Amino acid sequence: MFRYPILFSILLLINILPTIFAHPFDNTYNGRESFVRCEHILQRKEWRSLNTAEKKDYINAVKCLQSTPVNEPSVPAADTLFDLFQGFHIQIALKVHFVGQFLMWHRYFLKLYENALRDRCNYKGAHPYWDWSKDVEEGRNISSSPMWDVETGFGGNGVEGTYTPPTDPDVLANGRINPDAFVGCVQDGPFADLTLNMGPGLSVTKHCLTRHFNESTHQYLNHTAVEEIMAYETFEDLHTQLEGNKGIRGPHGSGHSAVGGEMSNFFSSPGDPMFYMHHANLDRLWRVWQLKFDKKRMWEVGGLTGLEANSTALTLDYILEMNPALGPSVSVRDVMDTEMAPNCYTYL
Template identity: 30%
Template structure:
């Protein structure tokens, strides 16, 4: 099930679909933002309702508006899949456009918002969205975090065991069938040292012995948030170094989370990326020149060690700016980077506790 981080497949491009619907909020008005809060501050009832909403998406039929052009190589759209699976497919279909390029943070901000709106519109969800502040678990070890709760209604579930292929059997999502890349139940296979265990291509790794718990320390996040005033490219290159907190958490978890294309199969994805979006928002709020700062390349540099050394996570040319459109694959509003730079700008309307 595990895929290495570097998928050496040809780049593919798609014609962006026309908007599915007009944005649900005005682009200039955000009066009462929704709240995103740390998972451990959710009540048990809130956690239960959150998972009920995700299971609702998993019970909704495939949305025929999903329109990848072309489909993900080797993985055609499954018309028998669920609406939840459709959203996972959006992420997989844009693999090389939305990772290790300038569009990474804007796309994932749009993606989380799109999932939130589907939860609310299609499943009547009224609760908060969340994030996992893994800095709180760095000293004791993220694998020991209380978030890995096995409660069948409200828990994220724990880690699988080697004896059953590391399949997650407990928690609210335990045993849940997902469609992509092939039908299965989610897998988690934890290691604290993913950088030296073949979960990423070794030629791109500079710190193979890095422990993920060192990568998620609050001091690391503070350095990212407080540095690179007004310079998005330098900020993002520091934010998303391969041995850092983004990749580190994904590949430490292994299984579905360690699969770059299909990591949204695991609901942990949305809490992890909520935290990543929060870190970006914290940097944006650190200085006025950060608020609308954006730039970088549209092509990932993980094509050779030399390209990676030259360009890093912010990507290779052609470069893009705030007018770049975010790929929606037919499954959400067609917006630009400029539309989502401000989380309280009108199209987006949320805040972090």
């Protein structure tokens, strides 16, 4: 699903979107301040290693974001802070996928989401991650993962027949919507009553959270697949294999497709809270790779900054564009080391 024909009209629209906001998010770090060593480093853990209270604290914080009102002219359909994250991803998706800054931009986007959980919703923990390789080994299925527990997880599969996706061919094509992935609404767990204001794709419609578990992705998410990717010796190879590209179905797209529904969409996938769990695991794998060999891996980048023919090579000084209401734009250099500000986290 995550192929990338250049959609010129959409890209033009993105380029003219306003970037001035009425209520900037309160972040004090920027520029060279990011080289300050952290006073406290958060320890991000796999979801299964959290106790019941920790899991519920995280879920409650996400629900808090989903009820924290915002009024941002740049994303007029966003009613809540959770919406604002999704809306900005929809706007910038074509600039941050299948490019060299894919991992860097999503690392920073996830960090700002973690900040929002902690600063706006009183969450005390670090952002957890979902190691999907644990769910596809030894004959296991994604659908039987404890991630979908209705009490200590994210709720289950969509119920067939409870959601009708768009039918307009142009809406489907421009929004990269696969109708087969949108079988129904999630009707159990903490997000059963969630109303999304954007998506699927580029649509602006109020609808339920949808899922459609897909068991055909196991071979791209298992330990063998991960080990093969982690053995690559250059960043450009790592990021291409991890994200996926033409002819390559990597863990990134496969994780999205495994959940299905909103998560499967190129633009609107952050409408499912599982988006952040999935991307935390991708970020973890990159971090492990950075530490695996020698210090130079910490600062190694590669790839191009865009999909256009005249795109330039990614450098450490390239600026990662961010919505000011979520956080300031920072350089690639600023996010490379997770144990330096503004990041201040590690993985267990």
